[in-house]
Amino acid sequence: xxxxxxxxxxxxxxxxxxxxxxxxxxxxxxxxxxxxxxxxxxxxxxxxxxxxxxxxxxxxxxxxxxxxxxxxxxxxxxxxxxxxxxxxxxxxxxxxxxxxxxxxxxxxxxxxxxxxxxxxxxxxxxxxxxxxxxxxxxxxxxxxxxxxxxxxxxxxxxxxxxxxxxxxxxxxxxxxxxxxxxxxxxxxxxxxxxxxxxxxxxxxxxxxxxxxxxxxxxxxxxxxxxxxxxxxxxxxxxxxxxxxxxxxxxxxxxxxxx
Numbered sequence: 370x371x372x373x374x375x376x377x378x379x380x381x382x383x384x385x386x387x388x389x390x391x392x393x394x395x396x397x398x399x400x401x402x403x404x405x406x407x408x409x410x411x412x413x414x415x416x417x418x419x420x421x422x423x424x425x426x427x428x429x430x431x432x433x434x435x436x437x438x439x440x441x442x443x444x445x446x447x448x449x450x451x452x453x454x455x456x457x458x459x460x461x462x463x464x465x466x467x468x469x470x471x472x473x474x475x476x477x478x479x480x481x482x483x484x485x486x487x488x489x490x491x492x493x494x495x496x497x498x499x500x501x502x503x504x505x506x507x508x509x510x511x512x513x514x515x516x517x518x519x520x521x522x523x524x525x526x527x528x529x530x531x532x533x534x535x536x537x538x539x540x541x542x543x544x545x546x547x548x549x550x551x552x553x554x555x556x557x558x559x560x561x562x563x564x565x566x567x568x569x570x571x572x573x574x575x576x577x578x579x580x581x582x583x584x585x586x587x588x589x590x591x592x593x594x595x596x597x598x599x600x601x602x603x604x605x606x607x608x609x610x611x612x613x614x615x616x617x618x619x620x621x622x623x624x625x626x627x
Contacts (some may be wrong), residue, residue: 378585448485449494456492456507459620464608465500467507475567475600488584489513492623498599498608504601505571505608506591511624514583527553528578540575548619551581556615568594571603574611576618588624590614 410454449469452495457467473479490511498505513627517526533541547553555577561570571592578586593603609617617623 382546391478397613446485447595452492452494453496455622456496456509459622460609461613461616464613465498467504468497468499469494470497470506470600471495472497476594478598489584490623490625498604500600500604500608502601503593504522504599504603506589507591507608508591510587511623511625512585512587513625517583517585526583526585527551528615530555531557553579554615554618556578556611556618568596568599570594572607572608575613576614578618578622586618588614588618588623 381531399460409622453467453469460467471479471483473483475497488511490509492509493511496507496509511521511578529545531545533539540559544554545553545555545559557575557576558572560572573589573591576588576590580586590607590609592605592607593599593601595603607614
């Protein structure tokens with residue numbers, strides 16, 4: 370599953386993209402690598418201004434309430450606002466207010482804002498979902514067949530993730546569906562309880578849709594993250610239910626040329 374978590378972790382690796390995640394899709398090895406990168410970034414930021422993916426430290430000598438940040442400058446750009454509006458139109462009523470954000474800004478506190486990242490899918494990006502005073506996140510990431518082969522080292526993207534053959538435990542509540550047109554949809558739950566580190570992500574759902582041409586769509590449906598500086602507290606549940614996530618992942622509007 371490490372290659373799958375690496376796919377879903379693209380959101381944290383690439384400024385302005387998902388675990389693929391999470392990122393997944395954002396398993397142990399990918400998270401270890403991510404935490405190592407986060408530790409290095411945190412050290413760099415502290416040298417500049419005691420900053421926080423570059424991340425703040427959750428633990429401190431004197432407990433304090435998280436600071437709330439409204440940083441989401443990428444959502445102020447017309448293209449980002451347009452993507453958020455189009456995504457909102459694909460979501461059921463009551464999900465919350467959707468705004469495109471950049472993890473590089475809200476977690477790493479990168480300034481100035483990073484350039485617009487390359488996108489394969491029309492709605493690829495990272496989105497904050499505000500509801501009932503909390504903030505969760507949706508991340509969408511499409512990878513073409515060439516990128517998938519590179520990430521997976523030639524492994525098949527449609528293999529059975531619910532029954533890994535490499536000795537790692539199967540994802541929780543994992544359901545695999547073989548759909549028409551050679552598509553394979555896998556959805557699982559991730560408690561994200563993987564030890565210390567910042568940010569500490571809350572529970573999430575992860576969906577991965579493998580397509581007949583070898584391309585891949587991954588969506589993370591996260592309750593949010595905890596850190597010294599956050600946009601808001603965790604949602605009580607992921608922005609989308611499992612059924613709603615399944616419906617979103619099967620929307621053709623998320624795929625290139627649609």
